Amino acid sequence: MLTIKNLHASIEGTPILRGINLEIKAGEVHAIMGPNGSGKSTLASVLAGREEYEVTEGEVIFKGKNLLDLAPEDRAREGVFLAFQYPVEIPGVSSTNFLRTAVNQVREYRGLEPLDAVKFLSTMKEKMKLVEMDQKLLSRSLNEGFSGGEKKRNEIFQMAMLEPTLSILDETDSGLDIDALKIVSNGVNKLKSPETASIVVTHYQRLLDYIIPDFVHVLYNGRIVKSGSKDLALELEEKGYDWIKEEVDTASV
Amino acid sequence: MSKDNQILEEFTSKEYEHGWSVNYEADEAPIGLNEDIIKWISAKKEEPQWLLDWRLKAFKAWLEMKEPEWANVHYPKIDLQALRYYSAPKQDKKPKNLDEIDPELLQIYERLGISLNEQKRLQGIAVDAVLDSVSVGTTFKDTLSKLGIVFCSFSEAVQEHPELIKKYLGSVVPMTDNYYAALNSAVFSDGSFCYIPSGVRCPMELSTYFRINAANTGQFERTLIVAEDDSYVSYLEGCTAPQRDENQLHAAVVEIYAAKNAEVKYSTVQNWFPGDKNGKGGIYNFVTKRGICAGDNSKISWTQVETGSAVTWKYPSCILKGDNSVGEFYSVAVTNNYQQADTGTKMIHIGKNTKSRIVSKGISAGHSQNSYRGQVQVMKRATNARNFSQCDSLLMGSKCGAHTFPYIDIQNSTAMVEHEATTSKIGEDQLFYCNQRGISSEDAVALIVNGYAKEVLNQLPMEFAVEAQKLLALTLEGSVG
Numbered sequence: 207m208l209t210i211k212n213l214h215a216s217i218e219g220t221p222i223l224r225g226i227n228l229e230i231k232a233g234e235v236h237a238i239m240g241p242n243g244s245g246k247s248t249l250a251s252v253l254a255g256r257e258e259y260e261v262t263e264g265e266v267i268f269k270g271k272n273l274l275d276l277a278p279e280d281r282a283r284e285g286v287f288l289a290f291q292y293p294v295e296i297p298g299v300s301s302t303n304f305l306r307t308a309v310n311q312v313r314e315y316r317g318l319e320p321l322d323a324v325k326f327l328s329t330m331k332e333k334m335k336l337v338e339m340d341q342k343l344l345s346r347s348l349n350e351g352f353s354g355g356e357k358k359r360n361e362i363f364q365m366a367m368l369e370p371t372l373s374i375l376d377e378t379d380s381g382l383d384i385d386a387l388k389i390v391s392n393g394v395n396k397l398k399s400p401e402t403a404s405i406v407v408t409h410y411q412r413l414l415d416y417i418i419p420d421f422v423h424v425l426y427n428g429r430i431v432k433s434g435s436k437d438l439a440l441e442l443e444e445k446g447y448d449w450i451k452e453e454v455d456t457a458s459v
Numbered sequence: 460m461s462k463d464n465q466i467l468e469e470f471t472s473k474e475y476e477h478g479w480s481v482n483y484e485a486d487e488a489p490i491g492l493n494e495d496i497i498k499w500i501s502a503k504k505e506e507p508q509w510l511l512d513w514r515l516k517a518f519k520a521w522l523e524m525k526e527p528e529w530a531n532v533h534y535p536k537i538d539l540q541a542l543r544y545y546s547a548p549k550q551d552k553k554p555k556n557l558d559e560i561d562p563e564l565l566q567i568y569e570r571l572g573i574s575l576n577e578q579k580r581l582q583g584i585a586v587d588a589v590l591d592s593v594s595v596g597t598t599f600k601d602t603l604s605k606l607g608i609v610f611c612s613f614s615e616a617v618q619e620h621p622e623l624i625k626k627y628l629g630s631v632v633p634m635t636d637n638y639y640a641a642l643n644s645a646v647f648s649d650g651s652f653c654y655i656p657s658g659v660r661c662p663m664e665l666s667t668y669f670r671i672n673a674a675n676t677g678q679f680e681r682t683l684i685v686a687e688d689d690s691y692v693s694y695l696e697g698c699t700a701p702q703r704d705e706n707q708l709h710a711a712v713v714e715i716y717a718a719k720n721a722e723v724k725y726s727t728v729q730n731w732f733p734g735d736k737n738g739k740g741g742i743y744n745f746v747t748k749r750g751i752c753a754g755d756n757s758k759i760s761w762t763q764v765e766t767g768s769a770v771t772w773k774y775p776s777c778i779l780k781g782d783n784s785v786g787e788f789y790s791v792a793v794t795n796n797y798q799q800a801d802t803g804t805k806m807i808h809i810g811k812n813t814k815s816r817i818v819s820k821g822i823s824a825g826h827s828q829n830s831y832r833g834q835v836q837v838m839k840r841a842t843n844a845r846n847f848s849q850c851d852s853l854l855m856g857s858k859c860g861a862h863t864f865p866y867i868d869i870q871n872s873t874a875m876v877e878h879e880a881t882t883s884k885i886g887e888d889q890l891f892y893c894n895q896r897g898i899s900s901e902d903a904v905a906l907i908v909n910g911y912a913k914e915v916l917n918q919l920p921m922e923f924a925v926e927a928q929k930l931l932a933l934t935l936e937g938s939v940g
């Protein structure tokens with residue numbers, strides 16, 4: 207589904223990603239871990255098409271298409287979804303209005319009829335249950351004054367509404383209380399299918415108890431320096447990143 | 460060029476939709492301005508002597524006045540002698556009802572999406588259509604007259620209801636109020652008159668639609684709204700003009716009088732030609748709008764969506780004379796390309812327990828300059844006066860400007876005046892967030908801008924709100940920065 211080859215990206219001339227290689231197949235869950243500032247959010251942003259990042263080398267193939275050639279909105283319409291680490295607020299625009307615009311533009315791109323108000327609301331009701339989303343939040347301005355946890359939950363709710371093929375969750379677990387973590391993870395699991403895949407960026411093994419990854423990758427200094435199974439996350443939890451940093455630094459000398 | 464700039468570029472290059480003009484035979488005054496021209500206009504309209512005298516008095520006063528220069532707008536001096544002060548579509552005889560109006564004129568309005576055909580107007584909005592200098596027709600007159608409501612062109616009111624005109628004309632905006640008001644008083648051509656008798660709630664929206672068509676013609680309308688005790692009316696004003704290379708002058712006067720317990724809601728969606736994207740052409744819009752809450756417990760509410768004109772100079776104001784009276788001003792002013800707007804309001808608290816509320820949302824894009832100028836004045840007698848002002852500016856791109864000039868003058872220590880102001884940019888973060896959900900940049904901008912202006916748009920009657928939203932989207936839609 208997604209092939210990333212030797213991806214290099216920089217911001218304002220500073221290289222951040224320095225040769226990422228990753229292969230993701232339908233049905234898989236990949237966890238990406240790594241120290242602060244290692245480039246995890248950058249990778250997510252580059253995949254989603256954020257302008258500020260300049261791709262200097264490499265390629266990304268998504269469902270047979272060159273992802274880097276597509277505008278961000280077209281990537282979304284093709285099925286790439288990013289749950290943001292820091293969701294933005296849009297004053298005066300209700301979540302409902304926002305989502306209806308989004309859902310119908312995505313549907314139009316996919317050659318589907320727009321959802322009428324009744325259909326849209328019933329879909330919304332159904333998906334709200336998935337993450338136990340409070341109805342009241344949806345009539346408020348998008349993310350405005352939402353608590354940290356509410357914002358994260360709203361991201362997953364939007365994901366449910368947009369039915370992506372590839373979801374990238376950037377630290378969706380941070381800010382969630384223990385119950386919310388379970389609920390949100392549950393939601394993500396229910397959305398999982400043999401046709402979809404996820405990239406889960408997290409600092410904590412705890413999330414991976416709920417969303418069980420097929421692979422765990424460690425990003426350090428803009429490269430994936432170690433990949434393994436779920437056990438790697440446990441090992442990191444126990445030992446931290448120093449041993450990996452040492453391995454890498456010794457190897458590069 | 461970054462993507463944001465590209466988006467801005469696209470928006471700024473959007474063409475003005477109503478930029479067409481139509482040729483029809485016109486009845487025109489000679490070019491220039493002097494006493495003879497004023498007499499010519501007055502004679503053309505078969506006005507009574509007192510009105511001609513009133514005009515001439517205004518003209519004399521105007522000759523002594525100077526063009527104001529305090530506003531934050533810059534434009535070449537207008538040669539007022541090079542303008543024509545009266546132009547009217549030629550009609551063989553005065554139309555008695557809508558069926559007698561020249562079909563060609565009706566078509567102009569159809570093309571603007573405004574039907575003067577009563578059967579077609581399902582929403583129940585009564586329309587007075589003003590083309591260049593004169594009113595070409597008013598709908599729903601009969602329905603309204605059964606309730607005692609007068610809604611007709613100003614010229615007609617001069618003939619049919621001279622006592623009302625004589626009583627209220629110039630009572631809110633004195634003829635010598637300012638340079639443009641004096642000019643208007645001397646040469647005004649037509650406009651709308653509206654009278655709601657005591658105890659009547661006007662059952663439909665009353666609307667005037669102004670269209671400038673002729674070249675080199677100044678448009679000077681006069682609108683007068685009188686709401687007697689315990690009455691209510693909601694009044695709408697819409698405006699468009701063709702696209703011309705030269706600038707055209709528009710200097711209107713609107714007066715509102717609200718008696719005891721009366722409420723008047725005045726909404727404007729102004730879409731005069733703003734000039735092309737290089738700043739060529741466009742309407743100079745120098746308007747004086749003022750309402751007086753003369754009676755206790757009365758209320759006047761101004762709502763405006765200003766998207767057009769090359770230069771706008773406009774401060775709809777409220778004189779809160781009656782005790783417990785309320786004045787409101789809700790405004791969205793959008794400037795793009797080389798447009799300049801200096802707009803705001805004045806709230807003058809005279810009565811006790813008077814309240815005013817100001818919500819101003821400026822949006823600037825391109826190379827435009829957008830200024831808010833607001834004055835809150837609390838007089839000695841006005842105990843317990845309250846004012847709340849919220850002035851927000853939204854910037855798109857880095858070449859435009861937003862300015863806020865609040866003036867506060869308080870002479871009574873019991874007054875409570877609050878002023879809040881914010882300036883923001885449409886963030887790249889917001890735009891990217893929308894894009895990531897599959898929303899195109901254009902639609903994202905429309906969403907964000909409409910969200911920003913929501914509090915004001917909510918004040919508009921439904922049909923107008925939808926039109927205004929589209930207009931905002933069309934005028935700029937994209938802003939990021």
Ligand SMILES: Nc1ncnc2c1ncn2[C@@H]1O[C@H](COP(=O)(O)OP(=O)(O)OP(=O)(O)O)[C@@H](O)[C@H]1O
Nearest residue numbers: 217218220222240241242243244245246247248249
């Ligand atoms: N505009 C910028 N200019 C220079 N450096 C930047 C800029 N934006 C991001 N960076 C740097 O890029 C690096 C990678 O940031 P990124 O947000 O991808 O890290 P992360 O792995 O997601 O970290 P965290 O775990 O803290 O979320 C950081 O060192 C950051 O400071």
Ligand SMILES: [Mg+2]
Nearest residue numbers: 246247248291
């Ligand atoms: Mg991050």
